[in-house]
Amino acid sequence: MTKRTILKDPYNIIITGVGGQGNVMASRMLGSALSRKGLFVTIGETFGVSQRGGSVMSHLRVSETSAWSPQIPAGQADVVVALEPAEAVRVMAVYGNSGVKVISNTRPIYPVGVIAGDMAYPPVGKIREALLELTKDVVFVEATDEAMKMGQPILGNVIMMGALAAAGVIPFDDDDFKDVLSETIKPDRIDMNLRAFARGREMALQASRSNG
Amino acid sequence: MSYLFDEEKGARYLLMGNDAIVRGALEAGVSVASAYPGTPSSEIIENLSKASDKRNIYVEWSVNEKVALEVAFAASIAGLRSICAMKQNGVNVASDFLLHVALSGSRGGIVLVHCDDPGALSSINEGESRHFAKMIELPLLEPGDFQEALEMTRWAFELSEELGLLVMLRSVTRLSHASGNVRIGSLPGTDKTACFKYDAVPGDQASGPVVTMPVPPHHEALQRKLKKAVALFEKSPFNTYTGPEKPELLIVTCSACNLYSREAVRLLGAENRVGILKVGTTWPLPPDLIRKNLSRTDTILFVEEVLPFLEENVKILAAEMAKDIGVKTFHGKNDSTIPMTGEMTPDLVVDAIKRILKIDYAPMPETFRNKAREIAAKMAPVRDLTFCPGCPHRASFWNLHNALEIDNRRGFVCGDIGCYTLGLLPCGFSTSKTSHSMGSGIGIASGFGKLTRFGMDQPILAVCGDSTFFHAALPALVNAIHNKSDVIFVLLDNSGTAMTGFQPHPGTETDAMGGNVPPMDPAALCRSLGATVQYADPFDVDATQAILLRLMEEKGARVLIMQQMCALSPEKKGKKKYRVSVDQEKCIGDRCGCSRLCTRVFRCPGLVWDADKGAAVIDEVICAGCGVCASICPAGAIVREEAV
Numbered sequence: 001m002t003k004r005t006i007l008k009d010p011y012n013i014i015i016t017g018v019g020g021q022g023n024v025m026a027s028r029m030l031g032s033a034l035s036r037k038g039l040f041v042t043i044g045e046t047f048g049v050s051q052r053g054g055s056v057m058s059h060l061r062v063s064e065t066s067a068w069s070p071q072i073p074a075g076q077a078d079v080v081v082a083l084e085p086a087e088a089v090r091v092m093a094v095y096g097n098s099g100v101k102v103i104s105n106t107r108p109i110y111p112v113g114v115i116a117g118d119m120a121y122p123p124v125g126k127i128r129e130a131l132l133e134l135t136k137d138v139v140f141v142e143a144t145d146e147a148m149k150m151g152q153p154i155l156g157n158v159i160m161m162g163a164l165a166a167a168g169v170i171p172f173d174d175d176d177f178k179d180v181l182s183e184t185i186k187p188d189r190i191d192m193n194l195r196a197f198a199r200g201r202e203m204a205l206q207a208s209r210s211n212g
Numbered sequence: 213m214s215y216l217f218d219e220e221k222g223a224r225y226l227l228m229g230n231d232a233i234v235r236g237a238l239e240a241g242v243s244v245a246s247a248y249p250g251t252p253s254s255e256i257i258e259n260l261s262k263a264s265d266k267r268n269i270y271v272e273w274s275v276n277e278k279v280a281l282e283v284a285f286a287a288s289i290a291g292l293r294s295i296c297a298m299k300q301n302g303v304n305v306a307s308d309f310l311l312h313v314a315l316s317g318s319r320g321g322i323v324l325v326h327c328d329d330p331g332a333l334s335s336i337n338e339g340e341s342r343h344f345a346k347m348i349e350l351p352l353l354e355p356g357d358f359q360e361a362l363e364m365t366r367w368a369f370e371l372s373e374e375l376g377l378l379v380m381l382r383s384v385t386r387l388s389h390a391s392g393n394v395r396i397g398s399l400p401g402t403d404k405t406a407c408f409k410y411d412a413v414p415g416d417q418a419s420g421p422v423v424t425m426p427v428p429p430h431h432e433a434l435q436r437k438l439k440k441a442v443a444l445f446e447k448s449p450f451n452t453y454t455g456p457e458k459p460e461l462l463i464v465t466c467s468a469c470n471l472y473s474r475e476a477v478r479l480l481g482a483e484n485r486v487g488i489l490k491v492g493t494t495w496p497l498p499p500d501l502i503r504k505n506l507s508r509t510d511t512i513l514f515v516e517e518v519l520p521f522l523e524e525n526v527k528i529l530a531a532e533m534a535k536d537i538g539v540k541t542f543h544g545k546n547d548s549t550i551p552m553t554g555e556m557t558p559d560l561v562v563d564a565i566k567r568i569l570k571i572d573y574a575p576m577p578e579t580f581r582n583k584a585r586e587i588a589a590k591m592a593p594v595r596d597l598t599f600c601p602g603c604p605h606r607a608s609f610w611n612l613h614n615a616l617e618i619d620n621r622r623g624f625v626c627g628d629i630g631c632y633t634l635g636l637l638p639c640g641f642s643t644s645k646t647s648h649s650m651g652s653g654i655g656i657a658s659g660f661g662k663l664t665r666f667g668m669d670q671p672i673l674a675v676c677g678d679s680t681f682f683h684a685a686l687p688a689l690v691n692a693i694h695n696k697s698d699v700i701f702v703l704l705d706n707s708g709t710a711m712t713g714f715q716p717h718p719g720t721e722t723d724a725m726g727g728n729v730p731p732m733d734p735a736a737l738c739r740s741l742g743a744t745v746q747y748a749d750p751f752d753v754d755a756t757q758a759i760l761l762r763l764m765e766e767k768g769a770r771v772l773i774m775q776q777m778c779a780l781s782p783e784k785k786g787k788k789k790y791r792v793s794v795d796q797e798k799c800i801g802d803r804c805g806c807s808r809l810c811t812r813v814f815r816c817p818g819l820v821w822d823a824d825k826g827a828a829v830i831d832e833v834i835c836a837g838c839g840v841c842a843s844i845c846p847a848g849a850i851v852r853e854e855a856v
Contacts, residue, residue: 018595028226028391035226035393042358042471043226043391046333052631053598053639053817067357069475070390070468073558074575076479086592093588098580109834112598112639115811115820119593130587134580144833153833 005171006039006062012072013060013170015160016091017083018109019052022157026083027058029184030161033176034062044070053112055087062170081164083143083157084109085127092134101137103163103204104128105156107144139163139207146199155196162200166208174198216263221398229361229387230255232394233325236365237295238267240321241400244287246272246280248683249712250299251334252388253327257297257724258713264725268402273715273724276650276683277302278309281324285313288322288378289422290406293369300328300339301649305684307344310378314348314434315424317376317417321369327383330517331555334385336633336647338553340518345380345495346525349434351441352380352495353450356470358392364450364492366397371444375437376417382494384517386468386555438496445493446500453505455487461568462508463488465515466522469556473515476561480571494522502529506537513564514544517556543568598639601818602779602836604706605632606639607750610814610844611774612673612702613641615760623671623764625702626660628653628685630677631711631778632704639815644675651676651684654701658688661697661769671764673700679709679717681734693742693769700763700770701743703734706778714782738771745771753843779836788837790852792818794828798849801826806846814844 013030017023027043035041044059061068077095082088082104092100106124113119122130124140131138141163147155165172177197181190215225215235227235233256237245247257261271270287274280277298287294298306303326310324328342329335345352353368355361365381372379409419415429424430445451454474455462463486465473470490477486489505491497506512506526514523523544530540543549549564550556559575566573576584599606609625609632616623627635627644628651635644646656657674676685681703692699709715716722718732735745746763748756756774763770777784802808810828811821818835821828828850839852 020600031226031391035224040393041226041391042393044386045389045391046385052600052634053595055595067359067392067471069471069558070386070392071472071557073475073479073562075581076575089588090592093581093584093592096580096584097576107833110817110820110831111593111595112815112817113596114593115817116638116815117808117812117821121593122591127591130591134584134587148833 006064007169008078009065010061010063010068011170012076012078013062013081014072014077014079014091014095015058015060015081015083016087017056018087019054019056021056021083022154023056023058023083026157026161027060029177029180030164030172031060032183033172033180034170036176036179037171039064040067042068042070055090057091079103079164079167079169081160083160085124086121088131089127092131096134098135100135101167101169102131102135103139103141103160103167104131105143105160106140107142139204139211141200141203141207143200146203147196150192150196152192155192158193158196159200159203162197163204165197166201166204215396216259217266218396219399221396223396225394225396226391227358227394228255228389228391229358229383230389231259232358232361233365233383234259235394235396236362237323238263239362239397239399240366240369241293242269242295242369243292243404244270244284244294246274246283246294247297248274248277248280248302249709249715250302251712252329252385253297253299253302253325254712254715256325258715261724268404271724273717275718277305281306281309281313284322285318287406288318288320290408291320292404292406293321295323295325297325297327299335300326300341301335301337302326303341303344304339305650307348310344310350311348312424313378314350315427315430316422317433318372318378319376319418321372322378323365323368323372323381324378325365325381325383327385327388328518329385333555336629338518340521342382342494342521343519349438350378350380351375351438351493352382353492354382354466354494355387356467356490356492358394360450360492361387362394362396374444375441377434377437382467384468442496442498445496445498448493450492451498451501452490453487456484457508459487459509460485461487461511461513461565462505463513463515464491464522464526465489466491466494467517469515469517472556472558472561475558476565479558479562480565480573482565482569482571485569486565491522495525497525497529499529499533502526503533503537506530506533506540510538511541511568512543513549513568514542515550515556515561515564520545596639597634597637598815598817599631599634600779600836601816601834602838603631604750604774604776604778605635605704606816607753607776607838607840608632608704608774609635609640609643611750611753611756611760613643615757615764616643616671618761619671619764621669621671623673626653626657626672626674628674628676628680630680632675632677635675641813649684650680651688654685654692654699655688657699657701658692658695658697661692661699662695664698671700672698673702675702675704678703678705678707678719678734682718689738689743689769690741696768698767700772703771703773705734705773705775706781708778708781735773743769743771745773747773747775750774750776751838751840753840779838788835788855790837790839791855792830792835792837792839792842792850792852794830795849795851796825796827798847799827800847804847810841810845810850814841816841
């Protein structure tokens with residue numbers, strides 16, 4: 001992997017999901033990995049009350065020259081990583097464009113209004129079709145389902161990071177992830193995280209191939 | 213290596229704005245740090261506490277913001293450097309003391325970091341704390357990026373000592389909670405001695421008693437200090453201009469809006485037409501700097517959050533200088549070019565610039581935008597805020613709501629500040645009917661409870677969390693008891709300051725530095741004040757409701773402590789008490805007659821309605837295993853087994 005190359009300056013990444021999915025953790029690990037390469041990284045996050053059932057979105061700006069605004073301007077996302085599928089759709093309406101790359105988890109987290117029966121949540125297949133109307137580049141990964149198989153649903157965020165690495169759009173690979181892990185989490189959890197990351201990468205590559 | 217301890221000057225870190233402030237304080241050799249937690253300021257003291265041992269810092273979570281500032285001030289007049297952090301409305305709480313601190317002056321550098329929350333992302337107000345600087349007459353700094361957050365914090369201590377005055381440093385959510393690359397400076401030694409000198413005459417700034425009387429000379433001294441601040445601000449490197457010598461449009465901005473303005477100008481490709489004056493020293497404003505920059509052009513745009521603070525203060529100077537600089541056209545909040553409420557975004561700045569300069573720009577093609585919006589409206593259902601799965605507050609409000617319904621006298625709950633503020637939303641069964649400042653629930657309830665003479669016969673309840681109890685509810689409870697107000701005070705004790713990340717408070721066994729302290733018992737406190745006190749476990753739905761109904765029959769000030777640990781508590785997290793499942797034989801769905809009580813009304817994110825099966829199901833990933841839903845299903849279809 002080359003030391004520091006980005007496809008566009010600034011390169012804009014949105015990691016979106018629902019409070020409690022490990023969104024902030026994922027954006028910080030990715031940000032640290034890119035920052036270590038000498039790139040300028042700016043991360044905008046919302047947390048606090050937003051964790052209580054709300055949408056949580058992190059904006060990452062990656063640049064070779066300077067810090068950028070912690071909020072990405074409308075229409076300027078380059079890649080959207082959605083830890084929850086409906087959140088991908090929500091993000092596209094504000095930050096999307098026809099060239100954006102979407103990597104989405106398949107497992108819904110139902111908004112409380114859906115649970116109460118006030119609103120409907122579309123089938124995930126329909127969400128996928130809708131996203132494909134907006135951009136050609138859509139990859140779905142069964143991240144939470146796979147994490148449950150590994151015994152820890154929270155690893156869904158790490159699997160999605162692996163899927164992002166597979167896209168090859170940013171200088172971010174297994175070794176980068178390993179370096180950051182060793183600084184941020186307990187040693188006994190590193191191996192599990194690395195496996196989840198590798199699994200995410202494999203699954204995304206498979207999904208991209210089957211997309212043709 | 214943690215950024216807290218790295219001695220290598222120039223080392224580069226990706227730091228959150230709050231962490232950059234922390235590093236700045238460490239580089240200034242801060243000795244005492246105090247705060248009451250409040251988003252988006254909490255990480256400042258939290259992270260300083262991690263350095264308390266190695267960097268020899270006394271760190272404290274104080275009972276409220278006023279006391280936090282008093283604690284920091286003591287360090288200052290004993291010759292040490294101190295920092296105090298709070299969210300925007302915390303400054304209101306501290307303001308009475310702040311007014312006197314301005315008059316008395318300080319010794320060791322003292323910095324008040326106040327973090328505003330434009331757009332109220334994690335607040336129930338959009339308070340603008342900068343006006344305190346003008347009203348109370350204190351110097352105000354506003355960092356414009358992450359590097360400045362570090363450097364300005366470090367400098368604020370020097371400035372404070374040079375002026376003999378507390379310095380305010382204002383951040384906002386999008387700086388405090390955003391992250392960027394920062395180069396660190398060096399760390400000083402940690403050997404310091406404290407001594408409060410008071411032998412000289414009152415008014416002797418260095419070694420007299422620290423008082424505000426006689427007031428006129430103290431007030432005059434304060435004004436001299438502010439004049440000195442102006443002179444220093446004229447030369448400050450934190451006020452910068454970028455752009456052409458004579459731009460068509462001058463943006464005057466500060467704080468995170470500096471980053472939005474830069475982004476907007478680049479996005480519009482207007483670098484040759486627009487100049488940006490980024491002001492870091494926003495009060496008192498340095499007039500020569502303003503004169504020089506306003507002279508560049510006749511069209512000015514102010515970009516700031518929340519209220520037009522910079523805008524109005526620059527306009528006053530511009531009026532005074534009109535003879536020299538000519539008449540200007542001003543755009544900003546006052547002429548609605550920039551919205552008066554809500555948080556700023558790069559897009560709002562783009563809109564303002566393109567209207568003023570008549571630039572054609574659309575963030576996305578119209579066809580894409582329409583289609584994307586249409587899809588989102590159809591496929592992305594709104595996510596209302598709700599209590600976490602397993603949250604004791606859901607159970608508490610379920611009990612309160614049901615008891616009030618059974619009592620049937622139009623009783624209600626006065627809400628307060630914490631996660632349980634959500635008690636006013638459907639997730640809390642819309643049980644809370646008022647919501648204001650910290651401790652105001654019981655304060656308002658105390659007033660309601662005295663309205664019986666005017667025929668008011670509704671049962672009055674107030675809720676409050678265990679941290680809020682100590683912060684500001686105690687005086688109001690004393691008031692209710694003393695005045696024989698007919699109120700039920702419900703303490704929602706979830707064993708920590710849950711909303712902001714489990715900071716200790718006087719009721720917990722540890723302090724900010726991890727040391728053991730004697731926990732205060734709210735029940736004993738309330739009893740000693742003269743209230744009757746009962747306990748309930750909100751997860752025991754029947755018993756709690758029975759107690760509530762009984763209490764509603766009684767008179768006077770009654771206290772009920774609902775005890776159950778927060779679902780996210782480090783001690784509880786990840787451990788499920790029960791394995792919960794729905795017996796698919798017993799749940800007969802729409803044929804039951806309960807009208808989907810569990811999902812339609814109880815609304816726990818872990819309990820969902822499976823439309824295909826026509827029955828409720830537990831979402832294993834989300835369910836926290838509290839087992840409360842098993843108590844509410846009228847058909848007994850929700851089953852809980854002790855998890856092992």
